[in-house]
Amino acid sequence: MSASLRFVPLIFVLFIGGCVGRPFYPLPSKMADSNRRPLQTSRPYNIAHRGSSGELPEETAAAYMRAIEEGADFIETDILASKDGVLICFHDVTLDNTTDISEHKQFANRKRTYEVRGVNTTGWFPGKFSIISFEEFISIALDAPRVVGIYPEIKNPVLINQRVKWSNGKKFEDKFVETLVKYGYKGLYMSKDWLNQPVFIQSFAPTSLIYMSNLTDLPKILLIDDVTIPTEDTNQSYWEITSDSYLEFIMEYVIGIGPCKDTVVPVADNYLLTPTDLVSRAHAHDLQVHPYTYRNENSFLHFDFHQDPYAEYDYWISKIAIDGLFTDFTGSLHKFQECISPLSPVNESSASKLLHKIALLISNGKV
Ligand SMILES: *[C@@H]1O[C@H](CO)[C@@H](O)[C@H](O)[C@H]1NC(C)=O
Ligand SMILES: *[C@@H]1O[C@H](CO)[C@@H](O)[C@H](O)[C@H]1NC(C)=O
Ligand SMILES: *[C@@H]1O[C@H](CO)[C@@H](O)[C@H](O)[C@H]1NC(C)=O
Ligand SMILES: *[C@@H]1O[C@H](CO)[C@@H](O)[C@H](O)[C@H]1NC(C)=O
Ligand SMILES: *[C@@H]1O[C@H](CO)[C@@H](O)[C@H](O)[C@H]1NC(C)=O
Numbered sequence: 001m002s003a004s005l006r007f008v009p010l011i012f013v014l015f016i017g018g019c020v021g022r023p024f025y026p027l028p029s030k031m032a033d034s035n036r037r038p039l040q041t042s043r044p045y046n047i048a049h050r051g052s053s054g055e056l057p058e059e060t061a062a063a064y065m066r067a068i069e070e071g072a073d074f075i076e077t078d079i080l081a082s083k084d085g086v087l088i089c090f091h092d093v094t095l096d097n098t099t100d101i102s103e104h105k106q107f108a109n110r111k112r113t114y115e116v117r118g119v120n121t122t123g124w125f126p127g128k129f130s131i132i133s134f135e136e137f138i139s140i141a142l143d144a145p146r147v148v149g150i151y152p153e154i155k156n157p158v159l160i161n162q163r164v165k166w167s168n169g170k171k172f173e174d175k176f177v178e179t180l181v182k183y184g185y186k187g188l189y190m191s192k193d194w195l196n197q198p199v200f201i202q203s204f205a206p207t208s209l210i211y212m213s214n215l216t217d218l219p220k221i222l223l224i225d226d227v228t229i230p231t232e233d234t235n236q237s238y239w240e241i242t243s244d245s246y247l248e249f250i251m252e253y254v255i256g257i258g259p260c261k262d263t264v265v266p267v268a269d270n271y272l273l274t275p276t277d278l279v280s281r282a283h284a285h286d287l288q289v290h291p292y293t294y295r296n297e298n299s300f301l302h303f304d305f306h307q308d309p310y311a312e313y314d315y316w317i318s319k320i321a322i323d324g325l326f327t328d329f330t331g332s333l334h335k336f337q338e339c340i341s342p343l344s345p346v347n348e349s350s351a352s353k354l355l356h357k358i359a360l361l362i363s364n365g366k367v
Pocket of ligand 4: 235
């Protein structure tokens with residue numbers, strides 16, 4: 001690798017590496033190290049929402065590796081399935097917004113309209129055009145120089161189970177859990193096995209979580225959307241699924257909830273209103289609360305925070321007392337937490353190994 005190559009912008013090079021050169025990542029983990037620094041459990045979890053997605057294209061290898069470098073406790077992803085049954089990391093139900101599909105005229109005949117959560121949606125649906133697979137995502141976490149958890153969402157299970165058929169009548173949920181088991185994920189929250197390979201399984205669909213609770217005892221998080229949006233599978237309202245009786249019911253299956261943050265603390269005219277009692281009621285049921293999504297951009301920061309993302313983190317961690325944060329800017333959250341509740345210094349030698357690996361990826365890439 002020439003010296004000048006090292007300075008090619010990472011964003012460009014790694015994005016190409018991630019999309020074109022598949023498979024690009026050795027599986028299973030080759031760099032596992034039993035002496036890795038453990039997961040921190042003394043402060044709210046830093047959950048890298050779609051990787052370091054404020055800096056690099058979401059859900060790409062580059063975004064995940066950057067998030068690890070910046071101090072993520074968990075790397076977060078959405079899992080969908082391609083038509084041929086491969087689990088992939090991808091958020092949207094169409095390829096339009098986050099890929100260059102429109103430039104590939106050979107795929108024009110794959111444009112479809114499907115009903116997705118009650119709305120007819122037209123676009124290119126995942127065919128063979130995958131980004132990174134669930135397995136590649138897992139291997140990025142397992143290869144990290146310290147213990148890094150994963151936080152995969154089983155996305156749109158109703159749609160996927162309608163459109164994708166696996167052999168032996170297997171469902172999306174079965175394939176999802178099989179993949180986790182294949183790579184050694186097991187055990188209750190905070191068990192030795194779990195701490196070795198931490199994971200939270202998340203879903204907006206209670207039926208999927210309840211089904212998967214029969215397949216694995218790994219901790220699960222019920223995601224909760226905006227107050228106006230019913231659950232995608234059971235058509236229950238926000239008020240139903242945040243009632244005390246529902247929390248009582250669901251606590252048997254999940255370890256916590258992942259609510260949209262504006263529903264925990266409602267907002268009017270871009271100012272915060274009085275916080276709801278959702279966090280205290282969840283905590284009373286021994287449920288963790290991991291709200292989403294924290295973002296540095298001015299357009300997402302409420303006026304109360306004076307364009308200061310640290311002020312927002314301080315409010316949510318000190319006043320609202322949440323247990324984890326989905327953030328697009330893992331690096332900012334990490335720096336904030338290091339200021340207010342520092343961990344012992346990062347092992348620089350391990351950190352430099354990761355940088356070396358990124359350099360290797362570049363030199364093995366298609367540039
Ligand atoms: C694509 O982006 C537009 C504009 O942000 C948004 O309205 C639309 O919902 C996105 N489509 C998908 C499938 O996410
Ligand atoms: C979606 O389109 C199909 C076919 O045109 C139609 O039968 C169905 O009612 C539409 N669904 C919605 C929710 O508009
Ligand atoms: C869980 O497994 C038991 C025993 O096989 C079965 O009776 C039950 O219906 C299953 N529950 C769900 C939600 O699939
Ligand atoms: C969902 O629930 C609402 C409110 O109870 C009801 O009006 C609507 O018809 C239901 N939709 C479906 C698809 O069941
Ligand atoms: C830092 O990591 C290196 C390489 O993994 C290891 O040899 C060294 O013992 C670690 N140092 C500390 C203080 O943990």
